[in-house]
Amino acid sequence: MFPLLYTTAARLPGTSAGAGLGWMLLGQRGGAMLTAAAVGGVSSWQGMRVAFATVAGGAVALMLASLRQGNRAAERAPLATSA
Amino acid sequence: MSSAPPIAPPTDVRRAAIATAAVFVVNGATFSNWLPRIPEIRDRLGLDNAGLGATLLGGGLGGILGALAVGRISERLGSSRLLSIAAITLSIGMPLVAVAPHAAVLLVLLTALGTFDVFNDVAMNTQAVMVQERLRRQVMNRLHGMWSLGFTAGALLGSVAQAAGVSLRWHLGVVGAVLLTTVLVCRRWFLPIDDPHQPHAEAASTDGDVAAPVRRRGPRGPMIAMALAAVGAISLEVVPSDWSAVFLTDVFDAGRTAGFGTVACAAAMLVGRLAGDHVLERLGEHRMTTLSFWLMGAGVAITVVAPAPAVAIAGLVV
Incomplete structure (x- = not known):
């Protein structure tokens, strides 16, 4: 999925490629740290199967919802003008 | 394209x-x-x-x-x-x-x-x-x-x-x-000059090739959505690659073969990336994204209910 996300982030309407990719990488780097903590925490509480199911299942749901929301928001967003 | x-x-x-x-x-x-x-x-x-x-x-x-x-x-x-x-x-x-x-x-x-x-x-x-x-x-x-x-x-x-x-x-x-x-x-x-960013479709001029000047703060909705999508995507990359050996050890007591999960994930990712452009050109972006979500859901389901290590590794590969 990442090559597709990079392409989309670099071509978000109304903003520069650097800004779009910066936001995407903010999620990527923060998400990597959150994922490690989430899998570690849930697995020591409920075991590895539950940890995989909740974290990976939640990730699929989050991607699906955010990409749909992103498409809607991109359609609604006003034209960017200079700061 | x-x-x-x-x-x-x-x-x-x-x-x-x-x-x-x-x-x-x-x-x-x-x-x-x-x-x-x-x-x-x-x-x-x-x-x-x-x-x-x-x-x-x-x-x-x-x-x-x-x-x-x-x-x-x-x-x-x-x-x-x-x-x-x-x-x-x-x-x-x-x-x-x-x-x-x-x-x-x-x-x-x-x-x-x-x-x-x-x-x-x-x-x-x-x-x-x-x-x-x-x-x-x-x-x-x-x-x-x-x-x-x-x-x-x-x-x-x-x-x-x-x-x-x-x-x-x-x-x-x-x-x-x-x-x-x-x-x-x-x-x-390297290409020396960056392309101007695309204006929003609704407000773009009819010929579509006039880009608005770059502004520092873009439309926040799509950017936040992109960041959240990246959280999901990196989780789906980190979970199998970093945790598959621990999963196989804890769930199946896989011992020395636990590392095969990581190797299988890395190999599958490489194959997926090398083949991805051909699949994308054949299916188009929308159908490929839909197919990817179905496959990711199936991979997670197979892994978490797997009765044996080989089945779990197959799920991780998907």
């Missing part, structure tokens, strides 16, 4: 494609070379695992700082200059890992490297998207496959160097020099 005309791309675009592919390989190899030697670095600095973990957090922290700053820096410098600066800095900075005299110095170094890695990542992918648009065919998956190749080759080289007893300073010094030379050769072929 879908119908490629049968004409050869101009020489500068072909050179830019080669140069971009080379920096993807370089970036993958930059970090993976020293990963197999982390235990050696830990022992040299006299750290326990907790101290090592805290020190390694520098990379993540630097990544966050870099991601917050990269939009403005990229707009000011342009992707070509930013990529040159970041790739050169990473090639010179990576070997310094071998000479860091104290954990605090290593923490600061890794934070700086993490920041420049994000600069490199953004500039490299901006170049990649421009190359893709000029070539009029999909190449992003293949370029990310080049990163995976560089990462795998670097990790392999690091493992071999460690097994052969090559000193860490020599190993990283020589690798850094090779990576630096590659960047210095390739940088002249």
